[in-house]
Structure formats: structure tokens, C-alpha cells
């Protein structure tokens with residue numbers, strides 16, 4: 339095959355001349371093509387068949403043990419002006435980065451097949467969607483991209499119609515961590531990724547395109563590309579509010595997006611609809627509201643911890659036609675990870691399971707599955723105009739200080755709350771786990787430009803005629819003195835979402851505090867929960883002295899963005915710091 343779009347054909351020819359593959363395959367996205375790829379990978383050992391009776395259409399992929407997570411220290415944003423990448427990104431000059439990458443790509447596909455993957459991020463007919471083409475030598479990447487994006491002939495037709503697309507070049511190379519780089523050239527709508535086969539480094543539609551490149555594009559085009567789930571909450575009257583929520587990687591976005599309401603809520607007719615679990619593209623509609631699409635077509639979810647207790651919808655979703663990466667296997671060849679019943683016999687590296695080697699499944703092991711298989715898949719997930727967002731939620735893992743929920747008084751305050759977000763690090767990226775780091779809007783690893791400019795872009799949505807969502811902050815991860823979580827989380831998080839919707843609808847009054855509005859007595863519906871009064875008070879308490887220190891730390895963090903930080907955010911930080919001082923003195 340080939341393309342009638344000259345710029346696409348020329349780029350494919352150039353890449354082929356550089357990488358010198360034995361064969362070129364243009365992906366059409368068909369079932370037959372997928373089946374053929376799976377057969378081929380079963381033969382080469384790239385995929386291992388799992389128990390087809392319990393898990394039809396499910397396969398296991400074991401990555402190289404040194405290639406199991408995103409590599410933020412090897413990820414670069416290569417803007418012409420270093421300042422534009424900001425202190426939140428690693429930067430390399432575009433010419434130097436191209437030279438470095440092209441030297442790595444030189445001849446790297448010799449004897450291999452080069453796959454050309456046209457894909458669309460978002461419903462294929464959506465004006466909010468954007469297209470790209472990934473060239474890769476990894477059949478595993480092709481199979482995953484088919485699930486995670488709208489991949490193949492329809493995407494190619496849209497690209498040929500529009501004439502523009504994001505170029506993503508990928509090779510697994512030697513999988514040598516010393517020869518691994520993920521480079522972004524936002525001004526050229528180009529990505530070059532070498533030396534890793536792992537999800538976020540290799541499935542270029544996801545983090546590289548839909549967040550880093552898209553956030554850059556979104557800034558100049560007046561929209562937002564965010565690390566957020568999108569969930570619809572339907573009340574007993576049949577009204578649905580859509581909520582977009584940003585949490586850092588591996589902090590429960592998939593669980594919240596697929597939440598099962600507590601029993602009492604279910605009986606009363608509450609329902610939850612999953613639109614997306616990781617990425618949200620939003621833009622103002624004609625009525626001034628923000629409308630959102632999920633640019634992805636599948637879930638690349640963290641397996642460990644996914645269980646009947648935490649996310650039964652996810653378990654149903656992944657019971658068939660799923661690719662598992664780096665999970666363990668039971669005696670009867672079922673996929674297994676920590677949190678599931680049963681026992682592993684083989685660990686993620688294919689060794690006989692021995693607890694002294696660590697967890698059986700890698701803590702960042704994943705499932706790749708079509709969103710359509712989710713029992714709560716939203717009927718609006720394919721809506722080309724997107725869904726209207728009523729509330730934006732920011733959150734992180736904060737074992738102390740941060741209340742269960744609080745609400746920003748207005749948009750600028752909400753932007754500060756998002757900018758100030760902090761969370762304990764997780765296994766989704768290489769590096770230490772459990773260390774508090776600021777992760778503004780959960781975009782620290784993904785904002786494709788200077789955070790100062792990014793916050794300014796967020797602030798710019800507050801303009802005449804805008805009907806913006808309310809902004810909230812949540813913390814499901816508060817711990818008591820005994821180190822145990824105070825809030826049950828999971829399905830019970832709906833109680834907090836209901837309060838937010840009550841605020842949106844003007845039904846809940848809330849209690850004003852210097853850091854924002856928290857639920858007033860009795861507003862959170864807690865019936866059916868065994869939470870004593872003290873615990874509830876702790877969860878909603880605002881410790882003025884502790885927050886004064888937090889505000890000072892936030893002030894310092896904001897200063898790290900220098901002159902590009904909008905004055906409004908300094909002013910907001912000052913306003914709250916002063917309100918806390920007054921409250922402390924009272």
C-alpha cells in the first residue's frame with residue numbers, strides 16, 4: 339500500500355531509506371490483520387497464549403526487565419527556544435536531537451518489517467479529534483495501537499483529506515537503557531522514540547501525541563489536552579453530569595472512571611458511565627461550556643490492585659480479548675497479579691514464582707483492552723461533539739493534611755489548586771516510589787511546554803460568556819495515625835461526587851474555609867458507612883497551621899517557574915496564605 343498524500347508518502351519513504359527495513363506494511367486496522375499479527379507474535383514468543391477457556395483472545399507479553407515503565411529522565415521536549423520547554427521538561431536543541439535520533443535509527447530496521455500505522459485520536463468524525471501516523475518495527479506496538487486508537491484505513495482517509503498529521507517514529511532498537519530516548523518536537527508535530535517497547539514510551543498516540551504534542555497544539559488552538567478521566571454520573575431522575583478528573587499515574591483514574599455505586603445508591607437508581615480513564619481533550623462549545631472527548635479507544639490500565647473489590651467492571655472488561663504485559667501466570671495459565679485470588683506459579687519475568695524475588699506481577703504491569711468491552715462504557719463515548727463537563731477534579735496521594743474534598747471559589751483559584759497539586763510517586767515511572775512531588779494538573783511528565791505558559795492558558799478560559807465547570811480537589815488517600823486509610827474510597831467516592839454535583843446544582847451550601855469550600859455537617863451522605871464522627875471530622879478538617887506551611891511550599895514551587903508564571907497565581911497564593919494567617923490569629 340501507499341498514500342496519495344504526498345507529505346505522508348514522502349515521510350514514509352525517507353524513514354524507510356534511513357531505517358532500511360526488509361518490508362513495509364501499511365496497517366489497515368482489520369480483524370484479519372490483527373489475527374495475523376497475533377499468530378506471528380505467538381511464533382516469535384512476543385506473545386504467549388493465556389488460558390483460552392477462562393480468557394478467550396487473551397495473551398501475555400513479557401517486556402525486557404529493564405523496560406517496564408515510562409522514563410522521564412530520557413524524555414525530552416525539543417523546542418527551538420529552550421525557554422518554551424520550561425523547567426518542567428528536559429530540553430535538547432531540535433537539530434542536536436534529530437542528529438542523535440537519526441544516528442540511532444540508521445539501519446535499525448534491517449531484516450525487520452516496518453509498520454505504518456495511521457491513527458485517529460478521538461471519534462473518527464469528531465472535529466475535536468486529531469490524527470497521527472506512527473512508524474514502528476514492533477508488532478506489539480501495532481497490536482496495542484489498534485486497541486488504544488482508531489487505527490487503520492478510516493484514519494488514513496481522514497489524514498489524506500486533512501493533509502496534516504503528527505509524525506511518530508519508533509523503534510525498539512536494542513532495548514538498551516543507554517540507547518533510549520523519547521524526543522518531542524512540538525513545533526514540527528513530530529515524535530522520535532528509540533530503545534523502549536513499553537507503553538507510554540512506544541504507543542506514541544498516548545502520552546507522546548495525546549498529551550505532550552496535543553497540549554502544545556491545544557495552547558495555540560484554544561483547547562485543553564489533559565491527563566484526566568471522564569465519567570458520567572446519572573442520578574435517579576436520569577440526569578447525567580460529566581466530571582473530568584486529573585490524578586497522577588497509578589492513583590486510581592481507571593477505578594474512578596468505572597466506579598460501582600454503593601448499594602443504597604444502586605437501589606435508588608444511580609448509574610455511572612465511563613467515557614475515558616486517562617486522557618481528556620476539552621474545548622469551549624457554542625454555549626460557553628467545556629465539551630470533552632476521550633481521544634483514546636482503549637484502556638492501558640495498571641493490573642496490580644485491580645480486583646473484584648476495587649474494580650469489578652475492569653475485571654469484566656479484561657476477561658477476554660486483552661493483551662497483558664508483565665503480569666504473572668497461575669498453574670492453569672490465567673493472568674495473575676497481587677490483589678487477585680489464587681496463586682501465581684510464574685512471575686512476570688517467566689521465572690518460577692519466588693516471593694524473595696519481589697512481587698509476582700510487575701507493579702506497573704498492564705492490560706490493554708478496548709473501551710467498548712467495559713460494562714459501563716458510555717453511550718456518549720463516541721459523541722463527536724463530546725460531553726459537557728460540570729466539574730473538574732484534581733487529586734493526589736496525600737497521606738496527611740489535605741481534606742477529602744474542597745472546592746475552589748472560582749476558576750483562578752481552581753487553576754492554583756491544580757497547579758499546586760502534589761502526590762506521592764508511584765511505579766508508573768522509573769525512580770523512587772512514595773516521595774511527595776508537585777505534579778501540577780497531573781501533567782508534570784506530560785505538559786509539552788513551559789508550565790508558566792500552561793497555567794496562563796488555563797486561566798485564559800475564564801472570559802465573558804464562559805460557563806466553566808466548578809473545580810474541586812479530592813484526597814482519597816488520607817491516613818490515620820495507625821497508617822490505615824481513613825476513607826473507604828472506590829465505590830464510596832460517589833458520595834463525594836454527589837456532593838460536588840449538589841454544589842454545581844446549588845443544592846449544597848458547604849462551609850467556607852481559607853482554602854475553599856468543604857461539605858458542611860450532614861451534606862456528605864454517609865449512610866451505610868461505618869465511619870465514626872472523629873474520622874469524618876478529620877477527613878474534612880482544615881488545619882490552618884499545616885496549610886500555612888503548605889502555602890509557603892506552594893509559593894516556593896510557583897517561584898520556580900520564574901517570570902512566565904502568571905501574576906494571578908501568585909496573587910491567589912497570597913490571598914489564601916493571608917486568609918490562613920487571619921484564621922490562625924482568630
Ligand code: OXD
Pocket residue numbers: 408537538586587588616638766767
Ligand atoms: C499511564 C501513565 O500509562 O500515566 O497512563 O503512566
Ligand code: MN
Pocket residue numbers: 565586587588616
Ligand atoms: Mn496516565
